[in-house]
Amino acid sequence: MSSNVGLSTPRGSGTSGYVQRNLSNLKPRDNFAPYPKDHDLRQHRQRQPDKDILNHDRLREIEVKVFDLRDKLEDEGVDEEEIESQTVALRKKLTTGSPESGKNAGRSQLKPHQVHELAAAKIEESEKLRKALGIREDYEEGSHWKKQEERLRDGLDPDRAK
Numbered sequence: 001m002s003s004n005v006g007l008s009t010p011r012g013s014g015t016s017g018y019v020q021r022n023l024s025n026l027k028p029r030d031n032f033a034p035y036p037k038d039h040d041l042r043q044h045r046q047r048q049p050d051k052d053i054l055n056h057d058r059l060r061e062i063e064v065k066v067f068d069l070r071d072k073l074e075d076e077g078v079d080e081e082e083i084e085s086q087t088v089a090l091r092k093k094l095t096t097g098s099p100e101s102g103k104n105a106g107r108s109q110l111k112p113h114q115v116h117e118l119a120a121a122k123i124e125e126s127e128k129l130r131k132a133l134g135i136r137e138d139y140e141e142g143s144h145w146k147k148q149e150e151r152l153r154d155g156l157d158p159d160r161a162k
Contacts, residue, residue: 006018046119047119049115049123054117057116059095062095063091066087066090069087070083073086073087
């Protein structure tokens with residue numbers, strides 16, 4: 001037996017004497033906190049949507065609608081010049097409309113792969129909630145507790161002085 005591991009002899013033990021490593025034994029790690037201790041790093045940061053990707057998706061939706069019109073008119077046998085004029089008119093109508101007009105009604109209609117649209121909808125929803133609750137834009141989470149701790153340190157808190 002090598003380095004005193006396992007049975008001295010497998011005889012009578014009902015095993016072959018082969019020693020395996022215990023894979024379920026977890027060794028302790030060096031750092032015990034897998035998260036940052038700094039308060040600033042723990043604050044939630046809203047992911048900002050990429051404006052170029054949002055614009056690209058909006059333009060792509062416009063082109064899909066234009067192509068659908070073109071396909072429908074070609075199936076009806078409309079003249080090529082008339083098709084061009086109608087598609088140009090539709091494209092102009094859709095592009096001159098505000099970018100907000102093509103927006104979906106809410107986050108529930110968006111698909112999980114539409115990350116930037118979801119981020120924009122989440123920011124809009126958070127902004128509506130902030131305004132509805134009357135929360136200032138410069139509000140910092142936990143600022144009340146920081147002010148209270150400062151008053152306690154300075155000995156200005158009348159509730160604690162009694």
